[in-house]
Amino acid sequence: MGVPQGSILSVTLFCLNINSIVKALCPGVECSLYADNFLVCYRSKHIHIIERHLQRCLNKLQNWADTNGFKFSTSKTVCRHFCCLHLYRGLVRSKLDYGCIVYKSARNSYLRMLDSVQIHAVRLCLSTYRTSPSPSLCVLANEPPLYIQCGKLSIES
Numbered sequence: 001m002g003v004p005q006g007s008i009l010s011v012t013l014f015c016l017n018i019n020s021i022v023k024a025l026c027p028g029v030e031c032s033l034y035a036d037n038f039l040v041c042y043r044s045k046h047i048h049i050i051e052r053h054l055q056r057c058l059n060k061l062q063n064w065a066d067t068n069g070f071k072f073s074t075s076k077t078v079c080r081h082f083c084c085l086h087l088y089r090g091l092v093r094s095k096l097d098y099g100c101i102v103y104k105s106a107r108n109s110y111l112r113m114l115d116s117v118q119i120h121a122v123r124l125c126l127s128t129y130r131t132s133p134s135p136s137l138c139v140l141a142n143e144p145p146l147y148i149q150c151g152k153l154s155i156e157s
Contacts, residue, residue: 017068024064026057045127047081054079084125085141092121096146115146 004010014036021038022031032039040061042053065072096114103111119134122141138145 018070020068021061021064024057024060026053026060029053029057050081085122085143088121088125088141089143092117093143100146111146118143118146 018033018036021033025031025040028042030041032041040054040057042050042057044050044053062072064070096118103114115134119137122137122143123130123132126137126140128137128140135145137143
């Protein structure tokens with residue numbers, strides 16, 4: 001405010017002023033600041049707790065912006081919900097599915113090795129016990145077993 005954009009002092013003054021934004025956050029909320037991009041993260045197993053903490057933080061950030069002469073761009077501000085299953089589907093399952101054409105004709109022993117990768121990842125996402133049956137995990141995660149994706153009837157044979 002009051003400093004022409006592009007002047008020698010504008011970047012320095014911006015950096016000094018924007019750094020105080022992290023003090024406006026609630027405890028337990030993580031953040032990342034890169035130039036004028038700001039990321040706020042909170043994690044919990046319960047979505048209603050996440051929503052409550054993030055809304056409280058957004059209210060504090062808006063108060064900070066009003067106090068310090070900043071405006072958040074509503075067209076550039078987004079909220080993303082990342083859950084472990086979304087990450088699994090994007091990072092692990094997509095790669096397993098991509099190779100499905102190749103390993104469709106593979107021996108069942110090789111397919112079982114890939115299946116263990118899937119079950120391990122789903123078990124981590126759902127935070128289940130190691131003794132939880134694999135078919136139950138696939139049902140809970142709404143993930144078909146690999147042998148169904150590949151067109152094989154069973155990996156047990």
